[in-house]
Amino acid sequence: MLAAQRQELILDRIRRAGGVRVADLVESLAVSDMTVRRDLDVLEARGALRKVHGGAVASDGVRTEEPGFAAKATRQADEKHAIARAAAELVPPHGAVGLSAGTTTALVAEYLVDVPGLTVVTNSLRAAEVFHRAERPDRTVALTGGFRTPSDALVGPLALASIRGLNLDVLVLGVHGMQERAGFTTPNLMEAETDRALVEASATLVVAADHSKWGTVGISTIAPLDRCDVLVTDDGLDPGARAVLADHVDRLVVAGARHGEGNGS
Structure with missing residues (x-):
């Protein structure tokens, strides 16, 4: 090992x-x-x-460290695939969908490549590359401008300017941490600002976060737990955390990491 x-x-x-x-x-x-x-x-x-x-x-501390994309991609790989598959099923054909940056949302992009008629707005270089490789004429992909972060997100004034004024049916949001008091968080201040703009532009917020994110607090809050319409996580999440989340989010979807099976509550 x-x-x-x-x-x-x-x-x-x-x-x-x-x-x-x-x-x-x-x-x-x-x-x-x-x-x-x-x-x-x-x-x-x-x-x-x-x-x-x-x-x-x-650790009791607040997270300010931001691991790179490659480092995070190897963590909870099976769980992330199960979560991505379940999250992609929540995206309607011919809809306008936002994808934030992150390893899980990059996997969501892979499960969305065959959904017809999508208009995708993303600040994720990795997600944009997935759609570019699977080019199809009935899909539109808009990649925001901006500065690149360690998680391959585009952030800053250019990213914000391209997002503000948009109206999205659904946003699939990846997060660094989630906790009852702090909500959904990230260790990158500029990425948090961009993610908040995506949240504000979206009618439905789907958060895709594996069980390891519970209890982790990044320095900047993206949104409170109550803002989430659907949280998609995996079956490694402990019962206590599930109970807390069920009290705050409208719908909790637990995807089975082994077989990709899920159930909603």
Whole structure:
């Protein structure tokens, strides 16, 4: 197992349980005590966790770090595909759809390439490239201008100017974190501003976020949980988080990561 994969497993356990013990990680990961402690040192340096005696717990800090697209693309890959498939099913044919930037929304684009008659507005270079490769005459794709972020989003005054004044049927929004108090968040201030403009332009907001996003707080809020019409997540989300989200969003769709099956509530 690669170090990055091992560290992601450690973070996933902390997100689910709130903390981990070194001894338990040594046994379950079949690695040495030194390897586990080295992984914890790396993750603590990134601000992803806080080391305590005998283990580690979730970091209490606000996220300002923004990993690059390639780094995020490998995380929760199966879950993201299931979420993307379910989110794409919410986009009507011949509709006007917005796609924000992110690894999950780039996958949504792949599931939208065969939907007829779409007009797509996106600030995602990755999503635009998906549609470009699958060019079809009955689709229009508008890529905003702007400055490029580590997540391959276009942001800034040019992006805002191209979004304001638009009317979109639905926006599929990717987020860095979601939490009851902070809502849907991102560590990039300029990306948050662009995402808020997309939200304001959209009649229906669909948020596509895997279970690891729960409890993570980026420095800037995009929208409160109550603004979300449909949240599409995966079956790794713990029951407590599901209950909180069900109280705030109009509809919660849980997509099965293994088979891509989903259910709504």
